[in-house]
Amino acid sequence: MAIQNVNTNFDSIKVSPEWCFKNVRSIEQWTHGYHRYPAKFLPNLVKKIIEDYTQKDDLVADFFAGCGTTLVEAKVHGRKSIGVDINPVAELITKAKINPIDPKKLERRFKFILNTFDDFNAKEYSKIDVHDRIDYWFSKKNKAKIAFLYEKILTTRDKPLKEFFLVALSHILKNCSMWLQSSTKPQIDPDKEPTDPFVSFKAHTKMMIKRNSEFFNQLSKDDFLKTECEIRLEDARRTSIRSNSVGAIITSPPYVTSYEYADIHQLTAYWYEYITDLQGFRKNFIGTFYSLNQETESDSKLAQEIIAKLLKKDKRTAKEVANYFKDMQAVAEEMHRVLRKDGHACLVIGNTTFKNVKVKSAEVFAEILEALGFELVEIIKRSIPHKLIPTIRDKKSGRFSKLKNKDSKLVYPEEYILIAKK
Numbered sequence: 001m002a003i004q005n006v007n008t009n010f011d012s013i014k015v016s017p018e019w020c021f022k023n024v025r026s027i028e029q030w031t032h033g034y035h036r037y038p039a040k041f042l043p044n045l046v047k048k049i050i051e052d053y054t055q056k057d058d059l060v061a062d063f064f065a066g067c068g069t070t071l072v073e074a075k076v077h078g079r080k081s082i083g084v085d086i087n088p089v090a091e092l093i094t095k096a097k098i099n100p101i102d103p104k105k106l107e108r109r110f111k112f113i114l115n116t117f118d119d120f121n122a123k124e125y126s127k128i129d130v131h132d133r134i135d136y137w138f139s140k141k142n143k144a145k146i147a148f149l150y151e152k153i154l155t156t157r158d159k160p161l162k163e164f165f166l167v168a169l170s171h172i173l174k175n176c177s178m179w180l181q182s183s184t185k186p187q188i189d190p191d192k193e194p195t196d197p198f199v200s201f202k203a204h205t206k207m208m209i210k211r212n213s214e215f216f217n218q219l220s221k222d223d224f225l226k227t228e229c230e231i232r233l234e235d236a237r238r239t240s241i242r243s244n245s246v247g248a249i250i251t252s253p254p255y256v257t258s259y260e261y262a263d264i265h266q267l268t269a270y271w272y273e274y275i276t277d278l279q280g281f282r283k284n285f286i287g288t289f290y291s292l293n294q295e296t297e298s299d300s301k302l303a304q305e306i307i308a309k310l311l312k313k314d315k316r317t318a319k320e321v322a323n324y325f326k327d328m329q330a331v332a333e334e335m336h337r338v339l340r341k342d343g344h345a346c347l348v349i350g351n352t353t354f355k356n357v358k359v360k361s362a363e364v365f366a367e368i369l370e371a372l373g374f375e376l377v378e379i380i381k382r383s384i385p386h387k388l389i390p391t392i393r394d395k396k397s398g399r400f401s402k403l404k405n406k407d408s409k410l411v412y413p414e415e416y417i418l419i420a421k422k
């Protein structure tokens with residue numbers, strides 16, 4: 001379909017200041033601050049998309065829901081929503097964030113858990129066998145305390161309550177482990193003095209309790225407590241969302257070989273027994289460094305050009321990128337299936353550079369959407385606040401590295417918001 005009125009020359013598009021939220025420090029309002037999550041949406045961005053592109057009765061969907069930013073904002077705006085993510089840790093975090101709990105009930109249970117701390121017997125809990133990776137990341141002392149906390153939380157019968165405390169514990173795992181605190185890569189910090197699990201759990205839960213109350217009170221006031229909101233542990237390439245049922249999709253797909261979500265969430269995944277090995281866990285993530293690497297072709301002309309350039313430089317990278325575009329094609333088809341006529345797909349996506357080849361993911365996605373019959377109605381360019389810019393990765397080792405390394409890539413100081421109508 002020919003595009004009218006929309007500038008599709010991505011390089012010439014000017015940054016839209018009203019989409020940069022420069023003076024907004026970080027909105028950790030509502031339940032947004034329950035758990036750290038890499039490449040998490042800025043809530044203000046989602047809020048603006050909801051206000052600009054959705055109607056009151058629209059069902060809002062996020063195909064890469066992550067820690068549920070879209071769903072939380074949808075609920076605050078009284079929109080029904082549904083999220084999909086392949087990561088069970090994302091599913092858990094989102095469940096806790098979208099289900100406000102009666103503050104009195106929450107306080108009671110919190111007191112009960114805190115009171116059990118007096119019963120803690122280090123000897124008894126230090127013998128617990130979880131996984132050898134847990135022994136790798138935690139000191140014996142902290143492992144025993146976490147095992148104790150986990151056991152006490154699991155005695156909670158009420159599901160939303162249990163999920164709330166599991167998220168609190170999940171969030172503090174990194175602080176209580178030897179994991180290099182400032183890093184998203186799995187790396188031991190030999191000089192780290194991990195925090196005490198009981199102290200961290202108490203402090204973080206207190207903050208969450210405060211946020212839950214604000215969320216609960218706001219939703220009660222607006223009569224949105226019962227607004228439907230659901231997260232499904234599914235693959236974005238084939239969801240169980242009903243055809244033609246969605247008014248707006250608001251999502252940000254994973255970037256190609258950027259964050260390894262499976263690796264990043266391994267502490268929670270091992271403790272909560274979501275996984276027994278990392279290999280299997282990594283498999284279904286889109287954009288992973290560990291993808292199957294079978295593709296060298298794409299239906300998109302632009303994607304094919306990028307792949308051809310990369311093939312001349314590095315075959316493995318070329319295949320990874322081709323694989324990524326193939327996955328994006330499948331996701332775009334799925335988006336088309338679930339959207340109702342005139343519904344909007346709003347995608348936040350950035351470009352990357354590998355081996356001096358610009359991987360124009362946003363342009364490729366736009367081309368894929370058009371080929372499927374979507375009409376591009378707006379392309380917005382925004383600059384990303386400094387602190388949200390992911391660091392540099394070494395393409396050979398997959399590890400984060402210094403800029404001067406010639407195999408490194410600098411990623412997305414700017415990104416695009418594609419608005420496409422079915």
Ligand SMILES: C[S@@+](CC[C@H](N)C(=O)[O-])C[C@H]1O[C@@H](n2cnc3c(N)ncnc32)[C@H](O)[C@@H]1O
Nearest residue numbers: 040041064066067069085086087235236285286
């Ligand atoms: C950029 S993050 C989304 C973050 C989200 N916008 C938020 O605010 O938390 C991308 C997400 O895609 C998920 N993901 C990767 N492969 C997937 C797949 N095949 N199906 C569904 N989700 C997937 C990852 O687990 C990750 O949560």
